[in-house]
Amino acid sequence: xxxxxxxxNGLMSGTILAVPAIGLTAIFAVLRFTNFxxxxxxxxxxxxxxxxxxxxxxxxxxxxxxxxxxxxxVGVLSDEFILKPFRAAGFITTAIGSIALTIALENCVRLLxxxxxxxxxxxxxxxxxxxxxxxxxxxxxxxxxxxIAMALLFAFxxxxxxxxxxxxxxxxxxxxxxxxxxxxxxxxxxxxxxxGLAGLGGMLIGLDTTIDPLxxxxxILSIFAAAVVGGLGSLPGALVGALLVGVGEELSLLILSPAxxxxxxxxxxxVVLTLRPRGILGARAY
Amino acid sequence: xxxxxxAIAVTAGVYALMALxxxxxxxxxxxxxxxxxxxxxxxxxxSGLITLKLGAPIAxxxxxGTLLAAVVGVLVALITVHLRGDYLAIVTLGxxxxxxxxxSNELWIANGTDGLSGIPGPFRAELGPHLFNLxxxxxxVAAVVILFFLxxxxxxxxxGRVLRAIRDDxxxxxxxxxxxxxxxxxxxxxxxxxxxxxxxxxxHFTSYIAPDLFxxxxxxxxxxxLLTGGLGNSMGAVLGAVLVVxxxxxxxxxxxxxxxxxAVQAAAVRELAISxxxxxxxxxxxxxxxxxxxxxxxxxxxxxxPAASRI
Numbered sequence: 058x059x060x061x062x063x064x065x066n067g068l069m070s071g072t073i074l075a076v077p078a079i080g081l082t083a084i085f086a087v088l089r090f091t092n093f094x095x096x097x098x099x100x101x102x103x104x105x106x107x108x109x110x111x112x113x114x115x116x117x118x119x120x121x122x123x124x125x126x127x128x129x130x131v132g133v134l135s136d137e138f139i140l141k142p143f144r145a146a147g148f149i150t151t152a153i154g155s156i157a158l159t160i161a162l163e164n165c166v167r168l169l170x171x172x173x174x175x176x177x178x179x180x181x182x183x184x185x186x187x188x189x190x191x192x193x194x195x196x197x198x199x200x201x202x203x204x205i206a207m208a209l210l211f212a213f214x215x216x217x218x219x220x221x222x223x224x225x226x227x228x229x230x231x232x233x234x235x236x237x238x239x240x241x242x243x244x245x246x247x248x249x250x251x252x253g254l255a256g257l258g259g260m261l262i263g264l265d266t267t268i269d270p271l272x273x274x275x276x277i278l279s280i281f282a283a284a285v286v287g288g289l290g291s292l293p294g295a296l297v298g299a300l301l302v303g304v305g306e307e308l309s310l311l312i313l314s315p316a317x318x319x320x321x322x323x324x325x326x327x328v329v330l331t332l333r334p335r336g337i338l339g340a341r342a343y
Numbered sequence: 344x345x346x347x348x349x350a351i352a353v354t355a356g357v358y359a360l361m362a363l364x365x366x367x368x369x370x371x372x373x374x375x376x377x378x379x380x381x382x383x384x385x386x387x388x389x390s391g392l393i394t395l396k397l398g399a400p401i402a403x404x405x406x407x408g409t410l411l412a413a414v415v416g417v418l419v420a421l422i423t424v425h426l427r428g429d430y431l432a433i434v435t436l437g438x439x440x441x442x443x444x445x446x447s448n449e450l451w452i453a454n455g456t457d458g459l460s461g462i463p464g465p466f467r468a469e470l471g472p473h474l475f476n477l478x479x480x481x482x483x484v485a486a487v488v489i490l491f492f493l494x495x496x497x498x499x500x501x502x503g504r505v506l507r508a509i510r511d512d513x514x515x516x517x518x519x520x521x522x523x524x525x526x527x528x529x530x531x532x533x534x535x536x537x538x539x540x541x542x543x544x545x546x547h548f549t550s551y552i553a554p555d556l557f558x559x560x561x562x563x564x565x566x567x568x569l570l571t572g573g574l575g576n577s578m579g580a581v582l583g584a585v586l587v588v589x590x591x592x593x594x595x596x597x598x599x600x601x602x603x604x605x606a607v608q609a610a611a612v613r614e615l616a617i618s619x620x621x622x623x624x625x626x627x628x629x630x631x632x633x634x635x636x637x638x639x640x641x642x643x644x645x646x647x648x649p650a651a652s653r654i
Binding site: 153278 | 369373375377427429430432433434438440441445447448560562605607608610611614617618621625626629
């Protein structure tokens with residue numbers, strides 16, 4: 058296989074991986090915990106998009122919006138009623154609670170949809186070949202959507218009052234609440250946006266392949282790898298980490314079977330934690 | 344029926360071993376291990392492979408499985424021991440998943456997803472299935488009793504006190520001159536060794552292991568056992584394991600009774616019931632049936648009474 062093609066594929070899959078990875082790292086930055094329930098929210102988003110796209114026959118872009126909104130709403134509710142009380146009890150309780158939550162939500166999806174693989178209703182288009190490199194129009198469309206979603210997020214965080222309040226809260230919760238920023242509102246907002254991104258990412262991954270209730274869990278290692286490599290809590294870090302992990306996973310195809318893609322992510326976690334625990338752009342890891 | 348009950352009792356014993364192991368890692372040392380199923384798998388695979396392929400005696404296999412699980416545990420702990428607990432959570436989960444991927448794909452190690460069958464059990468052919476199950480129940484109960492007393496000794500030893508001090512406030516333990524890193528790694532090694540032992544014993548009982556058995560759900564079962572019984576209490580760990588296995592087995596019969604559910608949906612309902620039970624216990628009943636006994640500090644009767652009693 059051509060190395061340039063692999064790098065191109067890696068950059069494209071990495072950009073899509075960055076969407077849920079940014080969600081994960083945003084929750085870590087603001088709420089100070091790793092939310093393993095991200096996996097089931099990706100699945101929920103993927104299936105919400107499936108309902109919109111296949112049952113209601115919506116085009117892809119509005120379906121992606123549905124994936125974002127539904128996963129975001131489930132994220133707000135599950136954080137408010139399930140995870141929030143755990144946070145006071147310490148991180149082990151929160152971590153175990155979020156694992157239990159992700160398995161519970163995943164099984165709700167399984168109860169409704171079963172285990173079979175499903176695909177979205179997509180127009181069949183021929184791949185484009187430019188200078189020996191092959192890309193499908195769907196991949197490019199996904200790439201554009203992922204980039205637009207991230208650009209909107211960064212614009213929201215840097216140019217709106219609410220976005221600035223969220224960054225202030227992530228930076229120093231105490232000082233932010235003295236300035237009158239409502240901690241509960243920030244928590245709800247970050248849960249909505251982060252889990253919405255997870256849902257969007259889940260559907261973007263599904264658009265490339267197929268979906269089943271495990272679609273989130275299967276990519277969770279790559280997403281954690283992206284967030285850890287970039288530095289947990291750093292949003293630009295999650296993007297850089299995701300691109301590196303994406304390219305790394307594709308290049309691993311030169312020497313390993315495709316089944317090992319997510320194990321590559323784990324390897325990346327081990328290497329980064331050994332050499333530079335705070336990741337590429339993270340502040341600190343202890 | 345009796346056959347089935349004995350098999351369930353053996354499973355409960357294996358869960359009790361894992362719950363005791365987690366009681367050291369989580370209950371005493373306050374370390375998280377979301378990939379305990381990975382260490383269980385290391386024990387099961389190592390013991391299964393060297394008894395099957397090298398023809399080693401079962402006892403040697405079990406010892407090797409236990410030891411190797413501990414070695415892997417030390418490696419995992421060393422990488423993350425200086426970092427926030429979240430990283431240990433990620434690495435342990437990643438370890439268990441990666442191990443499952445490797446075992447599913449490397450056919451030459453243990454037949455991939457087909458699994459390893461024909462793992463020898465002690466005197467399986469000589470005794471026949473019925474007596475073999477009873478003998479094995481004896482072996483597992485003996486292992487639980489031994490581990491129970493080991494953990495109990497550990498709880499009341501200076502080592503156990505330091506672990507609890509680290510769990511409650513790492514800075515103060517460090518300030519008191521304790522080598523926090525060393526204690527954490529030792530606790531993790533002890534716990535993962537016991538997880539490996541549980542895995543090895545499990546494999547020789549069922550004679551069949553496959554990557555699918557080592558899914559993250561098993562990790563939840565053990566956490567549920569420990570929380571039900573009472574975190575930090577050995578008696579509670581054993582009691583919790585028995586209750587959880589009973590609960591799991593009864594959902595096996597109850598879920599198909601719900602009308603109009605396919606097999607996949609029934610399985611989903613079971614997993615849903617288990618994860619919701621864990622969430623509820625974690626939320627409302629985190630102390631468990633038998634809470635950790637903490638001896639009151641030795642104060643004289645006239646000494647400082649707790650503020651709450653002086654209203």
